[in-house]
Amino acid sequence: MKYSKATNYALHTMLFLAKQIPNKPMGVQQLAEMQNVSPTYLSKILTKLVKEGMINSVSGANGGYTLRHDWEDISFLDIIHAVEGKSSLFDCCLYNDPKCVIKEVMLSAEEKLENELRNRKISDLVKK
Amino acid sequence: MKYSKATNYALHTMLFLAKQIPNKPMGVQQLAEMQNVSPTYLSKILTKLVKEGMINSVSGANGGYTLRHDWEDISFLDIIHAVEGKSSLFDCCLYNDPKCVIKEVMLSAEEKLENELRNRKISDLVKK
DNA sequence: CTATTATGGACATATAAAGTCTTTTATTGG
DNA sequence: CCAATAAAAGACTTTATATGTCCATAATAG
Secondary structure: OOOOHHHHHHHHHHHHHHHOOOOOOEOHHHHHHHHOOOHHHHHHHHHHHHHOOOEEEEOOOOOEEEEOOOHHHOEHHHHHHHHHOOOOOOOOOOOOOOOOHHHHHHHHHHHHHHHHHHHOEHHHHOOO | OOOOHHHHHHHHHHHHHHHOOOOOOEOHHHHHHHHOOOHHHHHHHHHHHHHOOOEEEEOOOOOEEEEOOOHHHOEHHHHHHHHHOOOOOOOOOOOOOOOOHHHHHHHHHHHHHHHHHHHOEHHHHOOO
16 A cells, blocks of 8 residues: 555645745646656646646646645645545455444544644645 | 555454454365455465464364464554555655655654554454 | 647556466375 | 375466556637
8 A cells, every 4th residue: 555656746746836935837847847757647637636626727828837825724635635536545345344343443543644634734844 | 545455354354363262273265255255365365464473374184374372462553564564655756855844744644544553453353 | 820838538558456276385184 | 104185385367556648629828
């Protein structure tokens, strides 16, 4: 079990955008170069972020991506959910027993993970 | 990101063995039937558990698998590590920056997950 | 209008998980 | 010792998912 590279790229992109203080859009070309990834692939990931309302996009010359207005509220969990989806990390295989005691433990652990990720904001990493 | 089915099978197998109170070995055949998985595949997973010292195996007639003597100490984390390996859930892509602030956050979240999984034992689920 | 930039869909490739088959090794009961 | 039983090991196939490419389309600024 590993976080995908896509999540990695998404998180770093969000941090780049957050450090780029004013509302000047950054193009995918530039963002891709900084992360050493192909622009077309990164573009697909960023489109997910747009659809989930994490960032805004502007087509055309001097276009690119900007963070949404209330970006300071965006948590790590928000970004990860936008890229990886929101389904649980564990499903019981035994006829999908809804009362599986193992599943209960696994979900409680996942909750701890999510709580931490929910409390950490991209904006916390940008304060100078 | 999902836990593998292998982890699922491993956890359920450990619970089956724990409920089978005496030291009578259970064969992979029986364990596989109960979980509706092929015996050869399950066998590979159980071999990992043997190598990591979670369970003991006995070949030959009336052989099979038993929990190790101090099985009451075995945590969910132990089992998951035996099956999925111990490497971290997140690696920074940017030239593997060791001081990546994003990585720090991700690792702290992973720690919360692991703490919970370390505190939960298979034996807790078996107390009648 | 044209250059620029994001979006979308259809592919292609790579990697990992899931599962099978066969042989070998170990152990027990007779 | 022998035969039946059961785990271990290796090579292999299949399936699923992540990663990545290519090209056409849509939107926008100048």
